[in-house]
Amino acid sequence: MTDSTIETIGIQNTANEPEPSDSLKAFGEAHKAFRRRAGHTQEEYAPLVGYQPSTVASIDQGRRFPQRRFVDQAEEILDAFGVLKGVYKHATREKGLASWFRQWAELEEVAISLYTFENRLVPGLLQTEEYARTLFRERVPVLTDSEIEAQVTARLARQSLLGERPNTSFSFIVEEHVLRRPTGGEEAMREQIEHLLEATEPRNVEFQVVPMSRGYHPGLNGPMQLLETPENEWFAYLEGQESSQFIVKPQTISVLHMRYAKLRSQALTPEDSRSLLERMRGA
Template sequence: MTNSTTNEPEPSDSLKTFGLVHKAFRKRAGLTQEEFAPLVRYQPSTVASIEQGRRLPPRVYVERAEEVLDAFGVLRAAAKYATRQPGLASWFRKWADLEEQAISLYTFENRLVPGLLQTEEYSRTLFNERVPVLTDSQIEAQLAARAERQRLLAERPNTVFNFIVEEHVIRRGTGGTQVTRELIDHILTVTELRNVELQLMPMARSVHAGLDGPIRLLETPENEWFGYCEGQRNGQFIADPETISVLHMRYAKLRSQALTPDDSRSLMERTRGAL
């Protein structure tokens, strides 16, 4: 998500604490994770991740769990102190929380393949080349967290995911030919999901609306829109309606300038065949 080494953190003490409290109330209610999950309308894997302290509990999840488990307000109170990791900027914690609740997620990238679409080997290549250098344990933690986050695509079938990616990002060959083949195969598979759409911005288009950099937009269940933009080692969480309006206009223009999803698939298949 960001270029900081803390962007995909290991479990924090506050998340672990929330998970333990949650688990205690669930067991008090005599429910297994599999029995509890449909009651809050989430997958059992999400419940497990939250109880293990590996996932920040979405606000709507906390409210549903509070009601189902009759937790006396304890879960709601504990959630206020649950953060991903000390030192992680507040704007990122807020975005990560909202991302897990979003009903629409729009992403434009001109630097690398968005994290939600990466393969493990593509991600590993990026982390191996990180400056300052990451330790092996840091890399493994980053990979595990990224894989956990990618579950959003499968676990939220009613969420609309739209990605616009520069063609040159796919053609760059990050990690080598085999990694690129696997990456394209993975993207082609993921975009078969009805709620996941990818458009390539062709290299033949010399000018487009995204030249100022990456754009991320999301819509909450309450139909509020937020944005997020990245720099080298910082990020900006955006709630200002005027700025959101500008980003929407730019993203809409990008969608009209990029290839259609079908044409994008055809281009990736041709690229894959030429490797």
């Protein structure tokens, strides 16, 4: 793989994927210059920092936000005089404009805390196969059968996180109306409720419901996800119909934390939420 390699990363709205932010382009150019000064190709350099050549290429292009561990290793290996750390500080103060989801999914795999609020549908990590299949089958524009299978397979594969990361703190807050919408039919939704009860049994998984009686809450602007890395960095992900944002700006993440904390206080307790699910399952 050469320096001209560009890693293609996309989600459903790849056609609307924005250009990389100027700050990430600046970091990428600086990193590439120091790497070349050290005489390393991307293929030679990748194992030194513990990443794939495609990831190095993506960072060089300014299309991927580097984790702090990458920056620290690059700084030491390339003897960059503190330049990379300095540029990185500015990059973390801007919104990541990338619309791809794969970057977020990679962070999910190492997160020590993962918070999710949803007011549209059951969070992907908690969906049954039938629930997920219904969402993809009814998508507009229509997906082919093979595309549906690929999407369902990928979504179910991500759910292994719940079982494989017992030390990760998972928090889910969901609007009650999401659970009362018969997505896929009454029987499919009863199966989904049963799955929620099973999936949220572990001590590290917290599930709360925002009751419909709550007239107003700070999550009305839409769903949000927050995660904490092993380096205690926080990132956020906001998803819309035709655009998504990967957030790294500390001020924005602070606001989202405040909203999530307020939602936690206004939602039913985990115990009461579980009781509600049991009543819904019975009904």
